[in-house]
Amino acid sequence: MDTTHTPHPHTSPRQTIPPGPTGRLWGLNHLRTMRANYLGFVGRLQSQHPDIAHVQVLNEHIVHVFHPEWVREVLVDQSDALIRWERATEIFSVVMGQSVLVTEGTSWQRQRRMLQPGFTPKRVTGYAALMTSAVQDALVDLAQRPEEQSVNMDALMTTMTLDVILRALFGSHQVRDARPIAEANQTLSHSGIDEMFKPFSWPQWMPLPSVRKVRQAKQTLDRVIQQHIQARSAAQQQESEDLLTMLQQARDPEHPEQGLSAQELHDQTMVMFQAGHETTATAMTWWSGLIARHPEVAERIHAEVDAVLQGKTPTPDTLQQLPWLQASLKEAMRLYPPAAVLMTRRTIKDVKVGSWTLSKGQLIAFTPYVIQRDPRWFESPDEFKPERFLPGAPDVPRGAWMPFGTGPRVCIGQHFAMLEMGLIAAMLMQRFRLVWPEDATWPELNLGLTLRPHHPIRLNFVLR
Numbered sequence: 502m503d504t505t506h507t508p509h510p511h512t513s514p515r516q517t518i519p520p521g522p523t524g525r526l527w528g529l530n531h532l533r534t535m536r537a538n539y540l541g542f543v544g545r546l547q548s549q550h551p552d553i554a555h556v557q558v559l560n561e562h563i564v565h566v567f568h569p570e571w572v573r574e575v576l577v578d579q580s581d582a583l584i585r586w587e588r589a590t591e592i593f594s595v596v597m598g599q600s601v602l603v604t605e606g607t608s609w610q611r612q613r614r615m616l617q618p619g620f621t622p623k624r625v626t627g628y629a630a631l632m633t634s635a636v637q638d639a640l641v642d643l644a645q646r647p648e649e650q651s652v653n654m655d656a657l658m659t660t661m662t663l664d665v666i667l668r669a670l671f672g673s674h675q676v677r678d679a680r681p682i683a684e685a686n687q688t689l690s691h692s693g694i695d696e697m698f699k700p701f702s703w704p705q706w707m708p709l710p711s712v713r714k715v716r717q718a719k720q721t722l723d724r725v726i727q728q729h730i731q732a733r734s735a736a737q738q739q740e741s742e743d744l745l746t747m748l749q750q751a752r753d754p755e756h757p758e759q760g761l762s763a764q765e766l767h768d769q770t771m772v773m774f775q776a777g778h779e780t781t782a783t784a785m786t787w788w789s790g791l792i793a794r795h796p797e798v799a800e801r802i803h804a805e806v807d808a809v810l811q812g813k814t815p816t817p818d819t820l821q822q823l824p825w826l827q828a829s830l831k832e833a834m835r836l837y838p839p840a841a842v843l844m845t846r847r848t849i850k851d852v853k854v855g856s857w858t859l860s861k862g863q864l865i866a867f868t869p870y871v872i873q874r875d876p877r878w879f880e881s882p883d884e885f886k887p888e889r890f891l892p893g894a895p896d897v898p899r900g901a902w903m904p905f906g907t908g909p910r911v912c913i914g915q916h917f918a919m920l921e922m923g924l925i926a927a928m929l930m931q932r933f934r935l936v937w938p939e940d941a942t943w944p945e946l947n948l949g950l951t952l953r954p955h956h957p958i959r960l961n962f963v964l965r
């Protein structure tokens with residue numbers, strides 16, 4: 502693998518508009534193609550312009566950055582010249598209020614400083630016991646099913662990760678039926694991506710069926726969060742190890758007398774809840790399908806899980822001794838990054854990218870799904886090969902694997918997610934063989950705010 506490739510040499514004078522396709526009808530033809538198949542559009546763009554490309558739609562200049570060095574040059578080195586794309590922020594804020602995912606500038610810095618201590622690699626190990634208890638309960642239910650009945654992996658992983666995030670947030674929870682929550686999430690995910698291609702959203706009070714659906718979905722989630730926060734205040738529990746306790750105790754190191762207001766607590770809880778389970782469920786659904794399609798990889802994972810865990814529940818320490826399992830999770834997120842397209846930024850100052858200077862006011866898009874399938878960094882990029890991520894394998898260039906983003910706004914929950922996924926995967930592989938049904942076909946992509954399979958992945962579970 503050639504990791505030394507440097508993009509085009511600097512030319513002088515610096516240029517401002519990178520190459521790209523010319524649009525018809527002020528670029529509305531691009532908009533139509535993007536709406537029909539966004540990932541296909543960006544993939545074609547990258548094959549014509551491997552490092553950087555410019556697309557104009559009406560008066561919007563969108564620059565796609567594909568080269569990993571340039572991704573980092575922008576997101577890491579010049580993060581203070583960027584804000585999130587306002588349209589995405591507007592859409593996210595409908596559900597997530599003024600939370601850390603949405604705010605900018607000093608407000609974002611204050612929130613991130615307050616939340617960060619709850620998500621360090623060391624701190625997240627404290628949530629492991631809550632996570633494994635949730636997985637354990639789901640596996641007991643699974644073991645009681647008739648073997649010939651196939652399992653809908655999307656539904657299983659959604660239920661499991663929902664249970665995990667609710668326990669991690671609240672210690673225990675009172676949600677008996679997770680389906681309304683999962684449906685509310687799906688509604689918000691699909692309306693979210695749809696809205697991104699429209700110039701504005703209808704206000705929440707409009708009596709339109711689509712607006713009503715979104716309003717109801719939001720109310721369902723608000724109710725869940727509110728019930729749990731109220732139950733916590735009534736019980737006066739302060740000693741728990743969960744995320745809500747962390748949020749309640751969070752203090753700004755620069756103003757230690759300040760905690761989160763009631764509204765902020767609600768919004769941050771909502772963002773953890775929302776960002777914290779659909780992404781993980783999606784990653785685990787694709788992973789399980791890939792494992793079932795690659796029995797030779799599954800065998801390696803079974804072998805190391807059996808040898809290291811010897812029937813015991815995995816812990817953050819024992820997970821570190823399972824290289825094939827960890828590599829398979831990374832490889833699944835390379836092929837199917839849950840947040841496949843979401844990193845779009847507006848420049849608030851001029852930004853330098855390689856030999857280009859992008860002026861203030863442009864949009865920059867980063868598409869992990871496309872960046873992570875670039876044959877320059879990943880040989881046979883469409884194949885599932887966990888060995889790329891094994892210790893001792895050639896280094897993947899920094900910025901070429903970025904399912905959690907990079908730079909100061911990198912996913913705050915990345916260590917939490919890797920721990921959770923490792924525990925779920927290890928516990929599943931301890932007890933079951935995941936078998937790909939003979940008549941099943943590999944699903945097409947379904948791009949919402951997360952990248953899901955178009956039809957459910959169903960697997961046969963065989964008790965080991």
Ligand code: HEM
Nearest residue numbers: 601602776777780781784839840905906910912913914918
């Ligand atoms: C496989 C699971 C996950 C994936 C793939 C994922 C991916 C991402 C990505 C791509 C971003 C945006 C980065 C950017 O804009 O540059 C992000 C942000 C964020 N994620 Fe995650 N995430 C996952 C799990 C989680 C979990 C478990 C939590 C919390 C419990 C979480 C909380 C957040 C928050 C709060 C942000 C906003 C951070 C900020 O703007 O400062 N995520 N995530």
